[in-house]
Amino acid sequence: MNVYHPCLLGYRGFFDRIGEGVPSIEQLNELLPAGVVSGGGAPIRFRAAEEIPGAEYERHVYETGEVSTRANDWHDGFNALVWCRWPRLKVALNAVHYRNLDAARGGRRGARRDALTLLDESGALVVGAEPDVLEALAARDWQRAFVGLREAWMETRCLVCGHALLQKLRSPYKAATAQVLLLQVDPAAAGGWGEAFLRELDAWLGAALSAGGLCDSPADLSPLPLAGIPGWWTAGPQDAAFYADTSVFRPAPAGLAKAPCQPVRLDAGWVLY
DSSP: OOTTSGGGTTTHHHHHHHOSSOOOHHHHHHHSOTTOBOTTSOBOEEEEGGGSTTOOHHHHHHHHOEEEEOTTOHHHHHHHHHHHHSHHHHHHHHHHHHHTGGGOBTTBOOHHHHHHHHHHHHEEEEEESOHHHHHHHHTTOHIIIIIITGGGGGGEEEEEOOHHHHHHTTSOOTTOEEEEEEEEEOGGGTTOOSHHHHHHHHHHHHHHHHHSSSSSSGGGOEEEEGGGSTTTOOSSOOOHHHHTOTTTSOOOOTTOOOOOEEEEOOOSOOOOO
């Protein structure tokens, strides 16, 4: 896996510390920020799955803080790395699932839990100060989003938070698609994508998810063919023929209900990578 690929923005420092193999439980616990606790008040830590057989994942995390993690498994390894990168987001996701465990009917979790599962597994955050890019993505106007507004991607980032998506991106393919939250930040924050920015964004996401209104149904998420993002596809040119592939860059359906662009208010003064 190319640890310098843009999909790993925010994760590169982890790989500098652990190498490129599947991280061990001990390494993952060392990467966790200090003071992260579950919604139930238990300190978050990773524990080998074989030590807690039969544990119901969401309930166990909330009540004990233990995140069941299989050894030598990239899916669980990436889940743990997302916990390390976006701890407040993950705590909020777990808390919402926990509070709604008994609300499922006929095996159905409901719209909100379905949306949060999509975000947790296949999600990403498109964050930028340029509203035209976010609006074009919401409208699935791929030519405008990726070609006409290409320069605007200098102030726009796609930050991956879905652990299954990270696993897929170990071997990128053209049709890889994320389910994204479209987040507009103040222009003062644009251009600074360092650690301070990511921590502030994580705190905002956790609070917004807990309060409701951010990701309440799958309709709040917008599909994004990741290969279209400038610089994300390295197997060939991102030229006119590339973007003409409608099997990947599918036309918007008639009567599309666009996902919302969410305003985010953060402090300025971010530290650059």
